[in-house]
Amino acid sequence: MTWSAVERRARTVPDGPVTRSGGDDGLLLRGLVTDSRRVVPGCLFACVRGAASDGHRWAGAAARAGAAALLADRPVDLALPTLSVPSVRARLGPLGALLAGDPADALDLVGVTGSNGKTTTSTLVGGVLEAGGTCTGVVGTLGARVGIRTRRTPLTTPEAPELHELLRWMVDAGARRAVVEASSIALDMGRIDGLRFGVAVFTGFEEDHLDHHGTIEHYWASKARLFERDRSAAAVVVVDDPWGRRLAEQAPVPVTRVGTSEDADVRVLGWRTGAAGTEVLLGDDTGGHRVSSPLVGRVHVTNLAAAWATGRALGVPADAIAAGLAATTPPRGRNTVLGGSGRPVVVVDYAHTPRALAAAVATARDLCGPGGRLHLVLGARGRRDRYKRQGLGESARAADVVWLTNEGSHGEDPAAIIGELRIGLLGGGAAVRTVPDRRAAIHAAVRAAGPADVVLVVGRGHETRLLDTTDPRDAVHLDDAEVATTALIVEHGPPTRAPAGEDELAS
Structure with missing residues (x-):
């Protein structure tokens, strides 16, 4: 892309003057990069101000690596063509799109946001659109995929240049639709700027990420940005909580309401769930529909309904x-069920908020056999949302035995984190055990569980790296599902009989 075209696109952001210094109109630029370690010859290096580092400090390293030009919002003493703008971050979306060839123009986009359920709902919507005959890409917490191709992503919603590169990769692979998980932080920081969604999906809301947003209203406002008229053409909103109802009432685009209430456009009329999967009875303007899924747990009922509504909207x-x-195969680490067949059932889930934990505990309780007990392996992430810890402890009271452990302290004192979780457990009837080593805690819980029991391991889900310092290089491999699988074999041996059937229909 030419330098003059980049300048023209940069001027479309209405936040103040844009000044170009150096470089001929025809200077060719190959990609937009925000990390000096990823610079390739001929690229445009964006000097982004981050929470821990300022990209302007790394402009020299980018120049030495071959960057052809800079995007900056303060002076940089380098002899490189530079586009000086009021805000670099505000232009990452528009310029990332331009330098990737505007791939979103060739795609029908679906955006999915919410405190819980984004990954599962995105996966389900991707499966629905594929079944409808359209090659569909998905970008989210578990990475990016299109067809059988996959790529790893460091964030739920990648930075705008990387996101547009992924969309280009999907278009080149034949995709005509894409589903994008839109985190609140991504919405707040402009990572999806430059995209317009045919349908935006809201899966639910509770307090989270207040270490970034500061207040719940700021967190809410960040989520609600996805449903602005210039970002989305239509909305699918789960209205089973007050925040969903608020969004459905305030959104300036047409809304399909999803939930159990009588005024829902797609209404959940009944459901049942068990180790074999979940079945939901839905009602909409065309009548009743029974859908089945290998997903396990009542928490997925509205995820399935939202995916249904999104498919109908499209x-x-x-x-x-x-x-x-x-x-659609269940996403890794979202109520992943292991064991059974004469051994305890182990459920590995990503639940890391009080309400998500309460739902995961209820699902695990549904899977217990007659007289079975529920063992919960519980920790909390260090340096993140400290205010949630007592709430997690309160939700954990519904278990029979709670095994408090480390979830990655990120430089905090693990014992102090466990102590805060323990405060939330005060007054409950659960027996509490403390095993700081996470691997040992999972083994201990599985060892203590009987054939009718369920062991629920929460907090990390799909994650495979555990960090106890502030240096990412110190992270060690730890996959909860791998550890649980090993524990089942070591403590209880291989399967000996067929798994139990589904539970009764609930409504």
Whole structure:
């Protein structure tokens, strides 16, 4: 892309003057980069101000690595063509799109946001759209994929230049639709700027990420940005909590309401769930529909309903939606069920907020056999949302035995984190054990569990790296599902009988 084209796109952001210094109109730029370690010859290096580092300090390193020009919002003493702007971050989306060839123009986009359920709902919507006959990419917490191709991503929603590069990769692979998880932090920091979504999906809301947002209203406002008229054409909103109802009432775009209430456009009429999966009875303006999924747990009922509503909003036939939901493999670390067949059941889940934990505990309780007990392996992430810890302890009271452990202290004192969780458990009836080593805690819980029991391991889900310092290089490999699988074999041996059937229909 030419230097003059970059300048023209930069001027479309209405926040003040743009000044270009150096460089011919025809200077060719190859990509937009925000990390000096990823610079390739001929790229435009964006000097982004971050929480821990200022990209302007790394402009020299970028120049030495071959950057052809700079995007800056303060003076940089380098002999490189420079575009000086009021805010570098505000232009990452528009310029990232331009330098990737505006891939979103070739895609119908779906955005998914919410405190819990984004990854599962994004996966389900991707499956529905594929079943409808359209090659569909998905970008989110578990990485990016299109067809059988996958790429790792460091963030739920990548920085804007990386996100547009992924969309280009998807278009080149044949995708015509894409589903993007939109985190509140990404919305707050402009990572999805330059994108417009055909449908935006809201899965629910509770306090989270207040270490970044400061207040729950700021957190809410960040989520609500996805539903502004210039970002989305239509919305699918789960209205089973007050925040969802508020969004459905305030959104300036057409809204499909999803939930259990009588005024829902897509209404959950009944459901059942067990180790074999979940079945949901839905009602909409075309009548009743029964859908099945291998996903386990009541928490996924509204995720399935939201995916159904999104498919209908995008014109996918009902039978294709049902087929897509039935065929979609559960995302890793979202109520992943292990064991059974004469051994305890182990459930590995990402639940890391009080309400998500309460839902995970309820799901695990549903899977207990007659007289079975629920063992919960619980920790809390260091340097993140400290205010949630007592709430997690309160939700944990519903278990029979709680095994308090480390979840990655990130430089905090692990014993202090465990102490805060323990405060929330005060007054409850659960027996509490403290095993700081996470691997040992999972083994101890599995060892103590009987054939009718369930061991619920929460907090990390799909994650495979555990960090106890502030240096990412110190992270060690620890996959909760791997540890649990090993513990089942060591403590209880291989399976000996078939798994139990599904539970009764709930409504």
